[in-house]
Amino acid sequence: MSQITITAEKIHQMEVNYRRNLINDLPSFKSPHLIGTVNTKGITNLSIFNSIVHIGANPPLLGFILRPLTVERHTYENIKTCGYFTINSVTEQLMERAHACSGKYPKGVSEFIMTGIKPAYSKIQPAPYVEESPIQIALKIEEEQAIKSNDTRLIVGRIVEIRIEKEMLSPKGYIDVSKHKILTGRGLDQYFTVAKGKRLARITKDSCLLI
Ligand SMILES: Cc1cc2nc3c(=O)[nH]c(=O)nc-3n(C[C@H](O)[C@H](O)[C@H](O)COP(=O)(O)O)c2cc1C
Numbered sequence: 001m002s003q004i005t006i007t008a009e010k011i012h013q014m015e016v017n018y019r020r021n022l023i024n025d026l027p028s029f030k031s032p033h034l035i036g037t038v039n040t041k042g043i044t045n046l047s048i049f050n051s052i053v054h055i056g057a058n059p060p061l062l063g064f065i066l067r068p069l070t071v072e073r074h075t076y077e078n079i080k081t082c083g084y085f086t087i088n089s090v091t092e093q094l095m096e097r098a099h100a101c102s103g104k105y106p107k108g109v110s111e112f113i114m115t116g117i118k119p120a121y122s123k124i125q126p127a128p129y130v131e132e133s134p135i136q137i138a139l140k141i142e143e144e145q146a147i148k149s150n151d152t153r154l155i156v157g158r159i160v161e162i163r164i165e166k167e168m169l170s171p172k173g174y175i176d177v178s179k180h181k182i183l184t185g186r187g188l189d190q191y192f193t194v195a196k197g198k199r200l201a202r203i204t205k206d207s208c209l210l211i
Contacts, residue, residue, distance in 0.1 A: 034088040122163070
């Protein structure tokens with residue numbers, strides 16, 4: 001193996017697209033999701049995000065990183081005014097249409113209509129789900145944290161409803177993502193299907209090799 005060393009100075013001097021590709025690709029796989037929202041006029045919005053993170057299970061919290069507010073951010077505006085959003089898994093079948101949701105459509109133009117992705121609704125909150133997503137999660141905005149280093153924000157939501165295809169959910173609460181060809185991804189333009197993973201036993205005090 002021959003290694004390349006890239007210094008902070010070299011990173012700073014990189015051509016902008018090269019640096020974006022490299023830094024986006026570094027953290028390996030990140031799964032794309034579609035975030036569904038609605039504005040005060042009832043116009044829906046759907047955008048693709050790959051920075052979804054688990055914050056905690058009790059209370060059940062998920063978060064995502066939002067880019068700086070240097071341009072209109074419809075997902076963010078809608079979450080702030082409506083209070084709810086949905087996070088929907090992306091399947092192989094949805095791939096091209098989901099990717100198209102990264103486009104900058106004018107305010108008032110719904111990505112659901114532009115891409116032909118069908119919304120679905122539940123009685124308990126107003127944000128649209130993606131009907132064909134096998135995992136649909138609704139969240140209520142809980143808090144946002146400013147990340148001072150680059151003006152991004154961590155948006156934290158509390159899960160208020162989960163709708164999931166029955167055959168994916170195991171009796172122990174695990175989810176089998178290989179069942180519906182749910183995608184993971186790299187950077188901003190590469191998508192992969194995943195094979196069934198291997199589950200290892202939890203490391204406890206008794207099984208820990210260091211004790
Ligand atoms: C694969 C992929 C992942 C993305 N992930 C994020 C993300 O995590 N955070 C973000 O702010 N934008 C992300 N984007 C960009 C948004 O999809 C894009 O800015 C979109 O236009 C936002 O739409 P909105 O203004 O309707 O919210 C991603 C784009 C792609 C293609």
